[in-house]
Amino acid sequence: MRSLSDMLADSKIFANREVLSPHFTPHKLIFREKQINDIEKSLAPSLKGDRGRNLFVYGKTGAGKTSCIKYVIEEVKGIPNTRARISYINCRIYNSRFRVLNKIIGDHMPTYAKRGYGAVDLYEKLTSWIEEDNKILVAVLDEVDLVKDLDDLIYTLTRINSDIKAGGVTLIGISNKVSFKDELDPRSLSTLYETELVFAPYYATELYAILKDRVSAGFKKDVVEDEVLHFIAATSAKEGGDARFSLKILTKAGELAEEKENPKVTMKEAQEAAKLAENEIVYDVISTLPEHQKIVLYAVAMLTQSGGSYKKLTDGVDTYLFSGEVYHRYKSLTEGVHKEAKSERWYRKYLSELEMQGLIASYESGKGIRGHTKLIKLLYPPKKMCDLLEKEIFGKGTEEPVPEKEAE
Ligand SMILES: Nc1ncnc2c1ncn2[C@@H]1O[C@H](COP(=O)(O)OP(=O)(O)O)[C@@H](O)[C@H]1O
Ligand SMILES: [Mg+2]
Known part of the structure; x- marks a missing residue:
């Protein structure tokens, strides 16, 4: 057993836990230059004040979709004098039309959002806010398949475009569900899929490079051996090329090594961690099933x-x-x-x-x-x-x- 003072002491394994967290957005996304460029291209008209084409981004979990979108959103924040206003919406949390509208209003008109208006009020408020100086609202709907009344949401957001004379709404939908297309109402489908962008799962070699990069920031020097990284990369490639899964195994392996007071992360911890991580992933999958x-x-x-x-x-x-x-x-x-x-x-x-x-x-x-x-x-x-x-x-x-x- 480790004492509390031991636990509070500096870790011998980790250098920076933050960069290993699933919420961390890396500053550099290797192997995704093309996808980032495609997202930028699709946003360019909105940044110039025109309503661009809607974009649909899909690919398996852990393919880097959320990270790439967030990366581009950060870039856009640095652009001065644009009429584009971006809302990033995690539909796992904001999973109905009402919640999404409320979130968008909250992002841009925080004092209005808290007052408990109904959907019609929110719609009118949003419309007049867009119209007042020809804004382009870019609504990024991440894990959009989890919205319960999605057809209504898409209809509402795109109706704004026909209700107003100036400005507009551009949608970016993201989904981990590759078969999502088959479930959509044909009208929503043709709206959302004006352009599409696929994220292929990562290969083992790519996962290895992603891990290697993160290890150098997240772990103390020489704590994680290459063999361990190759094993984790190969295991995750087999499981569908999921970078989040890779990072989860890596972090867990580090935690196990720390618990055992090992000076290094060995294959033993990596194998144990792979089993634990798999259970967690399955749980996540199950809990989001309809x-x-x-x-x-x-x-x-x-x-x-x-x-x-x-x-x-x-x-x-x-x-x-x-x-x-x-x-x-x-x-x-x-x-x-x-x-x-x-x-x-x-x-x-x-x-x-x-x-x-x-x-x-x-x-x-x-x-x-x-x-x-x-x-x-x-x-x-x-x-x-x-x-x-x-x-x-x-x-x-x-x-x-x-x-x-x-x-x-
Ligand atoms: N190309 C990459 N380079 C570095 N890290 C990546 C890359 N792609 C994904 N990751 C990491 O993997 C995790 C999962 O990626 P994420 O963007 O959430 O995938 P998705 O949204 O497709 O499920 C993120 O925490 C991110 O840190
Ligand atoms: Mg995601």
């Missing part, structure tokens, strides 16, 4: 976990479930939470979404097994999944924030 997908996943986890009367296939190592039986369980679970089950068409969409997230795998059974059916395999330990999902599905409801005034 409710019906959570219930489908819960059905998969329950059936995998229980011996039960359900027939399943096993090859001695893995368990495979019949898609029809999972649907059946999903339906009874929805009743339990007083929700209406979605049709099988939706259910199949949910399955492919869960598969894209790497939570399940599915296989066509081929002929012979009940004609032709889909088989489903859970990719994480069922017990853990069940516990997590139980909390998510049944434990939460009461934590929903109190609805705000949302007059039309």
Whole structure:
């Protein structure tokens, strides 16, 4: 056990914890010059006072989207005499049209925002603020797929452009969900996707360079060996090229070394850290799934976990479930939470979404097994999944924030 005075003493491992935090925006984003340049190009008209084309940015988690956007926003802040006003909105927090409008107003008219107006007042206030001196509002909607009434939000924000004579609104939408396009209403789609920019996952060599760079700022000299960085980079490349995941493993490995009072971060800590980080990431993924997908996943986890009367296939190592039986369980679970089950068409969409997230795998059974059916395999330990999902599905409801005034 380390004493309190030990813990407060200077770390032998870390030099600067801040640069390892997930909220830290690096001053230099390697391998993303082109993307940064594309974002700048797309913002240029707005900076000159014209309404530019809307931009949609997408790519997997940890591909550097948020960091690049924030980097460009910082750059823009240094430009004098521009009519552009930027709002960066994290839609994980501001997840409804009302909240987004309120956030934008709060960014630019802080005294007005606190007064508890309804959506119509906010809309009118925003419109007249834009119009008064031909401003261009650039609304950056990060993780835009998490907005509950997204079609309404996009409609409202773009309607400003037809309601006013001067100035305008330009949208930059960002999503970690590569399949997001398929879910959008065609009108929202054509609005948001006027131009698009893809962030590919990082390769192991790129992750290695990103880590190397961060180690030199975040850790004491010679504490982290190259072998450790190669291992973390390779592990994260396999997990989808996620730089955040890499940094998480690195930080955890450092913490483990510190706990053990090791002078160095070794492969042992890196391997342990990789396991811990993976669990956390899965938790993040699960907690942002739409409710019906959570219930489908819960059905998969329950059936995998229980011996039960359900027939399943096993090859001695893995368990495979019949898609029809999972649907059946999903339906009874929805009743339990007083929700209406979605049709099988939706259910199949949910399955492919869960598969894209790497939570399940599915296989066509081929002929012979009940004609032709889909088989489903859970990719994480069922017990853990069940516990997590139980909390998510049944434990939460009461934590929903109190609805705000949302007059039309
Ligand atoms: N090119 C890069 N150079 C340095 N650090 C990066 C780079 N790309 C991502 N990161 C780091 O990885 C983390 C995740 O990146 P982020 O921009 O949040 O990804 P996304 O928004 O695509 O999920 C950030 O904390 C950032 O520090
Ligand atoms: Mg992001």
